[in-house]
Amino acid sequence: MKELALHILDIGHNSVAAGASMLQIEMDYRNDGILQLSFEDNGKGMSSDEAQKALSPYFTGRTTRKVGLGLPLLKHTAEQCGGELSIVSERGRGTKVVATFQTRHIDLPPVGDLAGIVMMLATAKEDMRLLFTLRSDGKSYTFDTEEIKQALGGNIPLNHPVVADDIRGLFIENSNEIRNFS
Amino acid sequence: MTKIKSLADLRKKQEVFQSQIMLRERSEKAEQLVQVKVAMATCGIASGAKDVMDFMIGAFEKRNIPAVVTQTGCMGYCYAEPTIEVTLPGQEPIVYGYVDLKKADEIIEKYIKTGELVDGIIPVNYQSIDK
Numbered sequence: 001m002k003e004l005a006l007h008i009l010d011i012g013h014n015s016v017a018a019g020a021s022m023l024q025i026e027m028d029y030r031n032d033g034i035l036q037l038s039f040e041d042n043g044k045g046m047s048s049d050e051a052q053k054a055l056s057p058y059f060t061g062r063t064t065r066k067v068g069l070g071l072p073l074l075k076h077t078a079e080q081c082g083g084e085l086s087i088v089s090e091r092g093r094g095t096k097v098v099a100t101f102q103t104r105h106i107d108l109p110p111v112g113d114l115a116g117i118v119m120m121l122a123t124a125k126e127d128m129r130l131l132f133t134l135r136s137d138g139k140s141y142t143f144d145t146e147e148i149k150q151a152l153g154g155n156i157p158l159n160h161p162v163v164a165d166d167i168r169g170l171f172i173e174n175s176n177e178i179r180n181f182s
Numbered sequence: 183m184t185k186i187k188s189l190a191d192l193r194k195k196q197e198v199f200q201s202q203i204m205l206r207e208r209s210e211k212a213e214q215l216v217q218v219k220v221a222m223a224t225c226g227i228a229s230g231a232k233d234v235m236d237f238m239i240g241a242f243e244k245r246n247i248p249a250v251v252t253q254t255g256c257m258g259y260c261y262a263e264p265t266i267e268v269t270l271p272g273q274e275p276i277v278y279g280y281v282d283l284k285k286a287d288e289i290i291e292k293y294i295k296t297g298e299l300v301d302g303i304i305p306v307n308y309q310s311i312d313k
Contacts, residue, residue: 001228010227017255065256069224116236120222124253151192152199161243162202166186166195173187 001073003112004037010070011039011097012121015128017061018043018095022129023121027114029136029179034083035101035108042094051089074099081105111181115171118143122167123159136179143171216242216249216294217269223256231264234286238266241290249294259304268293277304 001007008025015023020043028036046054046061053059055075060068074097075085083100101108114134122130122145132143148158148167158167175181186192220226220235235251242249259265262279268289269275278289280302292298 006227006232009222009232010224013222013255062256065258065260069228073224073228113232113236116232120232120235120253147189148192151189153193153196154200156199156203160203161239162199162206166192170186170188170192173185 001077001109003109005112005114005117007074007077007099007109008037008114009117009120011074012117012130013124014070015039015041015043015095016121016125018045020094020125020128022131024131024133025121026133026135028133029103031137033103035103036098037101038096038098040094040096045091045094046089047091048089051087051095054087054089055085071097077101077107077109081108114175114181115168118171119159119164119168123157126157134175134178139178141174141178143174214248214271216247216271217275218249218251219254219257219267219269220251221255221257221259221263221265221267222253223260225256225260226263226265229263230282234264234266234281234283237283237286238290241287245290247290247294262304265304270294270297277306278302279304 001010012023012025018041020041022042024040026036026038030036054068054071057067057069057072060066062068071085071087078085078099078101081101082105083102085097085099087095087097089095118130118132130145134141145158152163156163158164186195218238220231220238222231222235235253239251242251257265257267257277259277259279264281265277265279266281266286267275267277278285278300281289285302289300293300
């Protein structure tokens with residue numbers, strides 16, 4: 001994966017597949033030089049055995065193929081950047097994945113189109129609430145699909161052509177205040 | 183156009199959004215929409231499916247083609263990613279493989295606009311029993 005944003009989109013999809021009604025993603029540029037990326041959902045979860053197996057490319061929950069690359073690829077990127085990946089899960093409760101990276105590591109992929117993938121995850125599943133929090137330098141911003149839907153009024157999907165650009169702009173404006181990626 | 187910077191800005195724009203949405207709904211019917219599904223599993227994402235999806239959404243808007251573009255999971259054609267499934271109104275869905283931005287553009291201009299089939303179709307060789 002050439003960008004962190006693509007990893008986030010990829011792992012986020014796991015929560016969609018797990019039937020989660022809520023997904024919390026946090027991207028924390030900590031003061032100790034570590035970037036911590038965490039995903040927490042309330043989907044169907046896995047046994048702790050399955051959770052460890054999920055880190056292998058030869059394990060997957062789907063039936064079309066015998067290979068599942070999302071988590072192993074993220075683990076690889078994390079480890080290449082002097083970090084690690086941990087996964088905790090419980091059947092019927094949900095899954096939490098935490099990946100760390102050394103922020104200044106030369107192999108850390110560029111962030112990429114964060115706004116774009118947040119929009120995609122926000123609309124991947126109609127009844128899934130997405131909370132995306134960006135933290136850096138003691139500041140934080142949370143993009144909450146619930147808050148945004150209320151502000152829009154009515155039942156407008158966030159990717160509706162009439163509102164999509166504004167929602168995307170909202171994310172970019174607020175996230176740039178926390179950390180400017182350009 | 184004033185930039186939206188906060189939830190309050192969104193709230194102020196509610197009426198504008200509502201009227202714009204109603205204008206669209208009058209000119210679009212669900213059965214007449216082109217449906218495009220973009221495979222977005224790990225293999226798809228790693229091969230650039232996100233850019234294809236962004237491109238198609240933008241192109242449909244600019245070229246005024248009523249269409250719905252959605253992301254799906256693995257369609258099984260990992261060797262040919264990015265893949266998209268295009269369903270023209272009233273027609274069988276067709277799956278295209280190796281779709282880069284240039285191919286996506288071609289598919290929109292030829293297949294979606296005129297019905298002319300484009301190279302790179304992945305044949306689906308099954309029919310369900312109840313047909």
